[in-house]
Amino acid sequence: MNTTIRWLVQRDMADVVDMERDSYEYPWSEADFINALRQCGCIGIVAEQRRSVVAFCIYEVRRREIEVLNLAVTQDVRRTGVGCRLIDSLKEKLSARSRRELVAIVGDDSLDTHHFLKDQGFTATSVLKEYFAPDGGDAYVMRYCINNTAPAFLGRSRISQYFDIEA
Secondary structure, three states, X not given: OOOEEEEOOHHHXXXXXXXXXXXXXXXXXXXXXXXXXXXXXXXXXXXXXXXXXXXXXXXXXXXXXEXXXXXXXXXXHOOOOHHHHHHHHHHOOOOOOOOOEEEEEEEOOOHHXXXXXXXXXOEEEEEEEEEEOOOOEEEEEEEEEOOXXXXXXXXXXXXXXHOOOOO
């Protein structure tokens, strides 16, 4: 299926908020999206198929990296390459002379996301203890580096068994 990646615009917001609600236990509200996108360097993109928004990504462009703040794909097109297209569009923005890394902070209970990012070339580099409110869940910092120099996280954790990580 033909997928188009384009900038997120106001008319996409209802679809994005619905997708967010269907994807996360603690979803962002429309106000959260608007507040994030008003920040300097924060950008939203969507994937569109047959004039329907099927995925989105909110990211922040920094001096040396791009951080993925939020990403979701509608359930009916998951595992079809749409999320990969969004990540690939971010990888294209990396450069050996400026931004070299993509960063994503992922909850320790989001195993599907960990596997997805690992398949995209990301490496878990550190753990942020009690990062998420309101439950105080831990998070992993996942990095993709164009020169493949991200140091792997070597600690033990609940999901270490699913990765090629030794303590």
